[in-house]
Amino acid sequence: MNGPGANSVLLRASGVTKRFPGVVANDDITLEVRRARVHCLLGENGAGKSTLADLFYGVHEPDEGVIELRGEPIHMVSPRDAIAAGIGMVRQHFELVTPMSVLENVVIGTRGEAKVDLRTARDRLGELCDLYGVEVDLDTPVGDLAVGQQQWVEILKALYLGCEVLILDEPTAVLTPEGIERLFTTLRRMASEGLTIVLITHKLHEVMEISDDVTVLRRGRVVRTSLTSEVTMADLTRMMVGRDVDLDIDVTEASRGDLVLDVSGLDVATESGRGSLKQVSLRVHEREILGIAGVSGNGQDALFDVLVGMQPATAGTIVVDGQDMAELSPAARLDLGVASVPADRIHQGLMMDFRISENLILGRQRSDRFGRRGWLNQNDIARFADDSFANYDIAAPSTTHVTRVLSGGNLQKIVMARELAGQPRLLVVHQPTRGLDIGATEYVRRRLVEERDRGAAILLISEDLDELLNLSSRIAVIFDGRIVGEVDRRDATIDRIGMWMAGVSGAPGEAPP
Amino acid sequence: MSTDMSTTPGSSSGSLLRRGGWRLEKRLEVKPWHEVVTLVGAFIVGLALCSILIAASDKSVIDSYRALFDGALGSRRAIYETLVQATPLIFTGLAAAFAFRARVWNIGGEGQFFAGAMGAYFVSDLWSAHLPRGVMVPVLFIGAAAAGALWASIAGVLKARYDTNEIITTVMLNFIILLILSYLLGDLWRSPDTFYFQTVTLPESTHLPLMIDGSRLHWGFGIALAMAVVVYVVLRRTALGYEVRGVGINRTAGSYKGISVPRVTVLVMAISGALAGLAGAAELAGVHHRLQLDISNNFGFVGIIIALIGRLHPAGVVVSAIAFGALVNGAVTMQIQTGIPAALVDVIQGLSLIFVLTGAVAVRYRLQRTSSDE
Numbered sequence: 001m002n003g004p005g006a007n008s009v010l011l012r013a014s015g016v017t018k019r020f021p022g023v024v025a026n027d028d029i030t031l032e033v034r035r036a037r038v039h040c041l042l043g044e045n046g047a048g049k050s051t052l053a054d055l056f057y058g059v060h061e062p063d064e065g066v067i068e069l070r071g072e073p074i075h076m077v078s079p080r081d082a083i084a085a086g087i088g089m090v091r092q093h094f095e096l097v098t099p100m101s102v103l104e105n106v107v108i109g110t111r112g113e114a115k116v117d118l119r120t121a122r123d124r125l126g127e128l129c130d131l132y133g134v135e136v137d138l139d140t141p142v143g144d145l146a147v148g149q150q151q152w153v154e155i156l157k158a159l160y161l162g163c164e165v166l167i168l169d170e171p172t173a174v175l176t177p178e179g180i181e182r183l184f185t186t187l188r189r190m191a192s193e194g195l196t197i198v199l200i201t202h203k204l205h206e207v208m209e210i211s212d213d214v215t216v217l218r219r220g221r222v223v224r225t226s227l228t229s230e231v232t233m234a235d236l237t238r239m240m241v242g243r244d245v246d247l248d249i250d251v252t253e254a255s256r257g258d259l260v261l262d263v264s265g266l267d268v269a270t271e272s273g274r275g276s277l278k279q280v281s282l283r284v285h286e287r288e289i290l291g292i293a294g295v296s297g298n299g300q301d302a303l304f305d306v307l308v309g310m311q312p313a314t315a316g317t318i319v320v321d322g323q324d325m326a327e328l329s330p331a332a333r334l335d336l337g338v339a340s341v342p343a344d345r346i347h348q349g350l351m352m353d354f355r356i357s358e359n360l361i362l363g364r365q366r367s368d369r370f371g372r373r374g375w376l377n378q379n380d381i382a383r384f385a386d387d388s389f390a391n392y393d394i395a396a397p398s399t400t401h402v403t404r405v406l407s408g409g410n411l412q413k414i415v416m417a418r419e420l421a422g423q424p425r426l427l428v429v430h431q432p433t434r435g436l437d438i439g440a441t442e443y444v445r446r447r448l449v450e451e452r453d454r455g456a457a458i459l460l461i462s463e464d465l466d467e468l469l470n471l472s473s474r475i476a477v478i479f480d481g482r483i484v485g486e487v488d489r490r491d492a493t494i495d496r497i498g499m500w501m502a503g504v505s506g507a508p509g510e511a512p513p
Numbered sequence: 514m515s516t517d518m519s520t521t522p523g524s525s526s527g528s529l530l531r532r533g534g535w536r537l538e539k540r541l542e543v544k545p546w547h548e549v550v551t552l553v554g555a556f557i558v559g560l561a562l563c564s565i566l567i568a569a570s571d572k573s574v575i576d577s578y579r580a581l582f583d584g585a586l587g588s589r590r591a592i593y594e595t596l597v598q599a600t601p602l603i604f605t606g607l608a609a610a611f612a613f614r615a616r617v618w619n620i621g622g623e624g625q626f627f628a629g630a631m632g633a634y635f636v637s638d639l640w641s642a643h644l645p646r647g648v649m650v651p652v653l654f655i656g657a658a659a660a661g662a663l664w665a666s667i668a669g670v671l672k673a674r675y676d677t678n679e680i681i682t683t684v685m686l687n688f689i690i691l692l693i694l695s696y697l698l699g700d701l702w703r704s705p706d707t708f709y710f711q712t713v714t715l716p717e718s719t720h721l722p723l724m725i726d727g728s729r730l731h732w733g734f735g736i737a738l739a740m741a742v743v744v745y746v747v748l749r750r751t752a753l754g755y756e757v758r759g760v761g762i763n764r765t766a767g768s769y770k771g772i773s774v775p776r777v778t779v780l781v782m783a784i785s786g787a788l789a790g791l792a793g794a795a796e797l798a799g800v801h802h803r804l805q806l807d808i809s810n811n812f813g814f815v816g817i818i819i820a821l822i823g824r825l826h827p828a829g830v831v832v833s834a835i836a837f838g839a840l841v842n843g844a845v846t847m848q849i850q851t852g853i854p855a856a857l858v859d860v861i862q863g864l865s866l867i868f869v870l871t872g873a874v875a876v877r878y879r880l881q882r883t884s885s886d887e
Binding site for chain 2: 308310329330331332333334340342347348349350351352353354358362363365366371374375376378
């Protein structure tokens with residue numbers, strides 16, 4: 001077990017308040033993190049988790065209140081002070097020098113020595129890796145590593161600088177399920193070696209799986225700190241959103257209608273060969289959601305891109321309502337009633353420096369609905385924006401505000417409002433709830449079901465199995481660019497889909513009845 | 514072992530800054546007045562730094578700047594002359610601003626200026642004998658715009674089709690057009706009654722009417738202001754302007770939603786070239802009345818600076834073009850009265866640009882008082 005001082009309070013925030021223009025990000029927060037424990041900060045997007053972590057790491061200073069380490073108040077004006085005090089943090093956006101090796105990246109943060117002794121550093125890093133079971137090749141340039149691997153470099157950096165408290169801000173967002181498993185194993189080991197872990201997340205099952213203590217934040221305030229063993233997921237959900245949320249949306253099976261999307265023998269070649277598609281065939285009908293399950297990187301991006309027209313097919317047909325659109329431009333496909341919600345809403349879906357109202361008409365700026373002969377009708381645009389705000393419950397200061405200021409959930413609502421406005425025949429959706437909080441997730445899923453009931457054919461590409469099992473009429477599994485199995489939702493089990501996702505064949509796709 | 518940072522000596526330089534200190538924080542939103550303050554501030558800092566240069570050459574700073582001001586804005590006449598100087602800069606500034614809005618880096622304003630002047634001369638050569646001024650002047654401007662657009666489109670098409678770097682192609686095209694013009698001025702277009710590389714003086718029917726009698730201020734200035742309004746309206750009120758801004762903000766998202774980035778690129782280049790071409794027509798028909806190699810005072814290149822200082826906004830372009838017109842105009846008076854070289858104005862321009870660009874980044878932050886000890 002742990003030595004003396006175990007479970008004593010290591011890090012404490014008392015009465016901490018932090019204001020930004022127009023928002024109180026942290027409001028009178030008091031919380032204690034105990035030594036050698038894994039402590040989760042749980043909350044929806046915008047609940048104040050990242051701000052609190054930034055206060056612990058010296059990125060911001062609290063406007064009121066004190067942060068204490070080992071019972072003594074500490075003042076930090078920059079992360080340098082936090083590191084000197086023994087607090088390390090892995091932020092959501094990594095701070096790495098990509099052409100340099102892992103070893104060099106770790107050493108680069110050390111200060112005070114004129115000359116860096118790489119050999120000693122290598123030995124110490126090796127010890128750290130052995131101690132915690134971290135597997136990273138120290139000589140690989142960081143730019144060649146996958147994002148999940150780069151995160152390990154950030155963790156190593158913090159450890160190398162001698163942190164006692166390690167703060168991780170949404171570390172699982174960039175990881176595959178296996179990667180998450182590995183991270184959690186390592187974090188447990190670190191805690192048992194005496195390190196204190198603060199983990200920021202909005203995923204309930206992660207809290208249940210990894211943490212000893214959990215603090216729920218809502219709207220910048222602490223709802224409660226509990227022992228994880230003493231709360232249930234339902235308790236946490238209630239605390240997070242302030243009401244009960246039924247994530248299992250009632251999906252009464254609608255009877256499917258005519259065939260809308262008929263993809264057959266589709267090949268897509270990518271430059272690296274990774275993430276390409278081979279002989280993909282899919283069919284989606286009216287009033288039907290076809291889920292595409294798969295581990296990230298198995299061709300989902302290519303599938304989305306080839307369907308919306310951003311990537312050419314090297315073979316095969318994409319027929320929508322009887323018309324092959326494989327050769328058509330993205331604009332022509334929009335005209336055919338193909339709407340899409342991309343996985344990366346900030347880069348693929350929105351113009352962050354546009355006004356919100358402008359984003360709401362993206363793709364239809366030349367339609368008669370918003371103008372005549374190339375002129376935009378400001379009144380029509382404003383009216384549409386007002387309607388969208390009302391119908392989609394978009395929370396923003398005004399429709400003419402710059403899009404950049406919005407939270408993830410509201411950004412996705414803008415994309416949904418825009419894409420669904422044209423009553424699409426086919427809706428191609430990729431990771432629609434990634435990074436969203438519970439409220440927004442529930443909202444997006446409900447909308448998809450409503451859209452299905454209206455009569456749309458929906459192709460839902462997702463890495464979230466719960467989501468797929470909840471929403472899909474049928475689930476197909478993509479592995480290494482091929483559809484390796486397809487199953488009716490009623491017959492779908494996590495075991496069976498999991499096998500397909502892992503590439504274990506043997507039970508090849510059964511055609512739906 | 515205490516690690517309380519405030520009592521550990523020499524713990525870090527940061528603690529020295531803490532008491533009563535300030536720190537930079539990112540602003541959530543940049544308001545228009547922040548930008549205006551930055552612009553004016555940059556200009557003033559540029560002038561202030563130049564006063565060191567003036568002082569270093571043992572001249573009176575106050576007298577020098579008074580001469581500069583008198584020459585630029587001190588009299589009715591000075592103001593008209595300032596606006597004459599500003600006219601081509603408004604056109605070339607708009608040309609650069611429009612292209613830069615789409616993140617199309619048209620550095621070829623200078624070449625497109627000459628293409629425009631040549632286009633204007635060409636149509637004048639063809640028709641000026643037959644058409645009255647009321648028709649000839651518009652035709653002249655149309656010819657100039659078409660020539661500028663055509664010349665810039667070369668770079669636009671290369672970029673759209675082959676992803677050729679437009680910075681390189683537009684700069685190269687600047688050289689090419691000047692060589693073509695040299696050739697024409699030495700041969701086909703050369704005035705028979707002169708030894709110089711210049712054309713004949715154009716007939717009266719091509720001369721732009723004056724806005725103010727007795728001054729040199731011609732209607733090119735009015736047309737420039739009108740084009741600023743047109744550019745603003747196109748950017749804000751048309752689907753094309755929407756697409757231009759969209760391509761500049763995020764061309765990936767634009768392509769996903771059906772905007773043809775190559776098509777927009779070619780159009781933006783053409784429109785930008787047309788605007789720069791209009792500057793050539795205005796100078797030819799409003800000031801010089803004959804085509805020669807030195808009708809541009811680097812207008813194409815200065816237009817880039819004007820656009821950046823004007824934050825790529827048509828109104829900003831007009832204001833900064835007039836400010837620079839005033840500087841250029843005032844510098845002549847300053848040189849005559851105090852002996853300070855007019856080239857000082859280039860230094861002021863350069864310094865102001867640097868401060869504006871720095872300010873553009875700085876304006877996203879604000880100073881925040883750090884909390885003091887309890």
